[in-house]
Amino acid sequence: MENNFKDEWVNYIHSLQDKICEGLENIDGCKFVEDKWEREGGGGGKTRVIENGNVFEKGGVNTSVVFGNVSEEMKRHLKIDGYKWFACGLSLVLHPNNPFVPTIHCNYRMFELYDENENIVDRWFGGGTDLTPYYLFEEDAVHFHKTYKDACDLYNEKFYPEFKLTCDNYFVNHHRNNERRGLGGIFYDHCRPDDIQDLNFWFNFSKECGNAFLKSYLPIVERRMNIPFTEKNKFWQEIRRGRYVEFNLLHDRGTIFGLKTNGRTESILMSLPPTVRFNYNYQPSPGTEEEKLQSICLHPVDWV
Numbered sequence: 001m002e003n004n005f006k007d008e009w010v011n012y013i014h015s016l017q018d019k020i021c022e023g024l025e026n027i028d029g030c031k032f033v034e035d036k037w038e039r040e041g042g043g044g045g046k047t048r049v050i051e052n053g054n055v056f057e058k059g060g061v062n063t064s065v066v067f068g069n070v071s072e073e074m075k076r077h078l079k080i081d082g083y084k085w086f087a088c089g090l091s092l093v094l095h096p097n098n099p100f101v102p103t104i105h106c107n108y109r110m111f112e113l114y115d116e117n118e119n120i121v122d123r124w125f126g127g128g129t130d131l132t133p134y135y136l137f138e139e140d141a142v143h144f145h146k147t148y149k150d151a152c153d154l155y156n157e158k159f160y161p162e163f164k165l166t167c168d169n170y171f172v173n174h175h176r177n178n179e180r181r182g183l184g185g186i187f188y189d190h191c192r193p194d195d196i197q198d199l200n201f202w203f204n205f206s207k208e209c210g211n212a213f214l215k216s217y218l219p220i221v222e223r224r225m226n227i228p229f230t231e232k233n234k235f236w237q238e239i240r241r242g243r244y245v246e247f248n249l250l251h252d253r254g255t256i257f258g259l260k261t262n263g264r265t266e267s268i269l270m271s272l273p274p275t276v277r278f279n280y281n282y283q284p285s286p287g288t289e290e291e292k293l294q295s296i297c298l299h300p301v302d303w304v
Contacts, residue, residue, distance in 0.1 A: 005199060006086070009110050010065055012203075013090045014046075016108075016210045017063045020092065021048055023214045024061070027221055028053040032061065037264050041068040047267045051274075055101070055225050059094035060270035066263070070113070077260050082113035082121055089127075090210065091254065093271040094217075099237035100224040102133035102140070102182070103244065104217050105271070107254060108210045125202040126189035129213060130167055132182030132244060134237045136293045138303075140220045141183050145303040147216035148186045151208045155201070163188045168300040173247050180297040181247045236290045238277040245276055 021032050030053035038044035045064030050056050067086040074080060089109025096103065108127035115121050131144050145164070152159035167187035173179050186209065193199045248255050248271055258268040284290035 005203075006088075006110075006112070009203065010088050012207060012210075013063050013065075013088055013108070016090055017046065017048065017061055019211075020090075020213060021061050023218060024050070024056070024059070024094070027218060027225075028055040030054060030056075035266075037267070039064075039066050039068075039264060041066075043067050045264070045267065047264070047270065049270060053097075055096055055098070055221060057095050057097040058274045059092070060267070061090070061092040062267050062270065063090050064088065064263075064267070073260055078257060080113060080122075083116045084114040084118065086112040086114070091271075092213075095241070095273045096221070096225070098225055098227060099134045099229050099233040100137075100227040101221055102131050102224075103241075103273070104132065105130055106210075106213055108206050110206075122192070123199075124190045124192045125206050126191065127206055127209060128163065128167055128185060128187030129209065129216065130171055130182060130185035130187065131217075132240070134233075134240050134293065135289055136183075136296055137220075137224070140223070141301070141303045143219060144183070144185065144216050147212050148209065149304050151212040152186065154208060155205045159188075159205075160186065164302075171247060172251070173243055174251070176243070176246070177298065179243065179294070180300060181244060183296065183303070184300060235277065236284070238273075238275055239279065239282055240293075241273040241276040242278050245272055248272060 025031055028050065030050055032048040032050045035047045035049070036044065037047065043064065043066035045062060045066070047060060047062045049060045051058050065088045067084065070080065070082050070085055087109060089107060091107040093105045094103060106129035110125050111123070112120055113122040129148065133140065149160040152163065163186035164184060167184040168180060170187050171181040171184065173181065191202050193202065255268055284294055
C-alpha cells in the first residue's frame with residue numbers, strides 16, 4: 001500500500017508536468033527542451049526548459065524523484081532526523097519577456113523519512129504557488145488569489161487565509177525592510193496525516209492546488225502579453241528580478257535543500273532570471289506605477 005501510494009504521487013507529478021508544459025507551449029508557440037538527469041546518490045529527474053520564447057524569456061518546469069541517506073549536514077541544516085529519505089515533486093518558475101506579465105513560481109512535493117529497516121518514520125506534503133508581477137493590475141491579483149481560495153475552500157475554508165499568510169511571511173527579503181518578493185499566493189509545508197486528515201486528504205489537496213496552476217496564470221498572461229512596453233519598463237523589471245535573485249539565494253529553503261543534498265545545480269538555479277540589475281540604492285519615483293508596486297510588496301493586501 002505504501003509503495004502504491006508513493007507510485008501514485010510520482011505518476012501524478014509527471015502527469016502534472018506534461019499538462020503544464022502543454023498549456024504553456026500552446027500560449028507561447030515554442031517548445032520546452034527536456035533534459036533527463038540522474039542524481040549521484042539516488043534518483044533523478046526531468047528538467048524542461050524554455051528560453052527566448054515568444055512569451056517566456058526563460059522558464060523551467062522540473063520534476064525530481066530523489067532519495068538517499070540522511071547526512072549529518074542534512075540533520076544540521078534541515079533539522080530532520082532519520083536514516084534514509086525520499087522526495088518527489090514538481091517545481092516551476094516562469095520569467096516572461098513582457099514586464100506587464102508577472103513571473104510565477106510553484107512547487108508541490110512529498111517528503112518521506114525512513115529508519116534503518118526502511119520503515120516510514122515521517123511523511124509530509126508541502127507546496128504552493130506565488131505571483132511576482134512588475135506592475136500591479138488589481139484584477140490579475142484578485143483572479144490569481146481567488147483561484148487558489150476556491151481550491152482551498154474545497155477542503156477547508158480555513159486553509160486559504162492560513163496558507164496565504166504563510167506565503168506572505170515566507171517570500172520575504174528580510175534584509176530589505178521585510179519587502180515581499182511579490183503578491184504572494186498560498187504556501188504550506190510539513191502537512192502530515194493525522195486522525196482527521198489522512199494520506200489521501202493531503203494527496204488530493206495537493207493535486208487540487210497543482211491542477212489550479214494553469215487556470216490561475218494563463219488568463220493573466222493572455223491579458224498582458226501583447227501590451228507594448230518600453231526600455232524603462234524593462235529596466236524596472238530587471239530591478240525587481242534582482243530582488244527575486246536575492247530571495248532565492250539567501251532565504252529560499254528549496255534552493256538550500258537542493259544544494260545541501262547534492263542536487264543538480266543547473267536544475268536548482270534554473271529559477272534565476274536571465275537578466276537582472278543591482279543599481280546602487282535605486283528607488284522608484286514617488287507616485288509612479290513602479291512605486292505603487294513596491295509599496296504593495298512592503299504591505300501585503302487581502303485580495304479576496
